[in-house]
Amino acid sequence: MGASLRSNLYALLLLSTYAGADTSPTPVLQANQLHFISANAEFTLLHEMGHLLISELQLPVLGREEDAADQLGFMGLFLLADKQRDRDFYAKLLDVADYWRLEWQRPKQPDEEVYAWDSHGLDAQRFYNFACLAYGSDPKHLEWIISATGLPDERAFYCPEEYQQVAHAVNWLEQHFRRPAGTPIQHHIQVIYDPPPKSLRHGAQMLAKVRASGELEAVAKRASETFALPRGLTLRLTSCGAADAWYNRQSGELTLCYERLAHFQQLAQQLPRLRASESQQISPAATRQQQP
Numbered sequence: 001m002g003a004s005l006r007s008n009l010y011a012l013l014l015l016s017t018y019a020g021a022d023t024s025p026t027p028v029l030q031a032n033q034l035h036f037i038s039a040n041a042e043f044t045l046l047h048e049m050g051h052l053l054i055s056e057l058q059l060p061v062l063g064r065e066e067d068a069a070d071q072l073g074f075m076g077l078f079l080l081a082d083k084q085r086d087r088d089f090y091a092k093l094l095d096v097a098d099y100w101r102l103e104w105q106r107p108k109q110p111d112e113e114v115y116a117w118d119s120h121g122l123d124a125q126r127f128y129n130f131a132c133l134a135y136g137s138d139p140k141h142l143e144w145i146i147s148a149t150g151l152p153d154e155r156a157f158y159c160p161e162e163y164q165q166v167a168h169a170v171n172w173l174e175q176h177f178r179r180p181a182g183t184p185i186q187h188h189i190q191v192i193y194d195p196p197p198k199s200l201r202h203g204a205q206m207l208a209k210v211r212a213s214g215e216l217e218a219v220a221k222r223a224s225e226t227f228a229l230p231r232g233l234t235l236r237l238t239s240c241g242a243a244d245a246w247y248n249r250q251s252g253e254l255t256l257c258y259e260r261l262a263h264f265q266q267l268a269q270q271l272p273r274l275r276a277s278e279s280q281q282i283s284p285a286a287t288r289q290q291q292p
């Protein structure tokens with residue numbers, strides 16, 4: 001499922017950037033940039049699904065909810081990929097880690113800045129947390145992630161344990177909250193597409209392709225099939241005026257903003273520079289160029 005979802009999202013993003021959809025000249029994104037946008041759209045959705053599950057299933061949370069949602073989102077990538085850990089999947093993990101690095105490094109307006117008092121970890125911390133879990137998920141094969149991300153040995157040493165701890169927690173919640181086999185699905189997650197903002201370039205095509213990809217429906221279906229949700233919920237793609245996403249626990253609505261997808265697209269322009277510096281560190285076997 002993961003591969004087809006992913007290729008559909010690529011198609012969406014290709015269309016939103018190709019000059020063929022418009023008469024104005026538009027830079028065409030490279031394949032690795034499209035991978036990046038798709039992977040991070042998926043992770044954003046899964047992070048918010050983490051908030052949804054924490055709230056709706058009343059999961060016990062130790063530590064910050066934002067960290068727990070990141071961990072649930074991380075494990076969601078594995079679940080969506082049906083535990084298929086191929087080179088393409090590993091590259092997806094690096095795409096999400098790289099997003100946090102780019103977010104950390106980019107100059108921000110004061111209202112965009114994440115401060116020490118925030119409920120979210122600092123961008124740099126989320127970058128290292130993600131890199132640590134990615135390496136820890138398969139330390140035998142993913143040692144290159146340490147050098148590619150610059151994860152210090154002092155942290156990397158404990159990452160296999162960190163990953164095992166997160167995997168254990170997710171297994172536990174699956175066992176305790178899984179919908180009993182053979183019982184009907186009581187509540188679903190409805191997917192709603194609002195019109196894109198007029199200011200978003202190729203917004204109509206973006207909407208058409210997201211809808212055609214079926215990705216939002218697939219994630220919603222997976223969640224309602226796996227867990228016994230206590231009420232009907234909503235997943236909405238909409239215009240928010242900011243590159244955001246959130247879960248509203250009162251209304252039971254998960255919002256993913258068109259502007260967030262556009263933000264990934266914008267950040268992806270910096271990927272060649274970042275990848276050039278990383279490629280000095282990564283072993284040839286792990287580079288994207290060698291993927292099928």
Ligand SMILES: [Zn+2]
Pocket residue numbers: 047048051066069
């Ligand atoms: Zn969050």
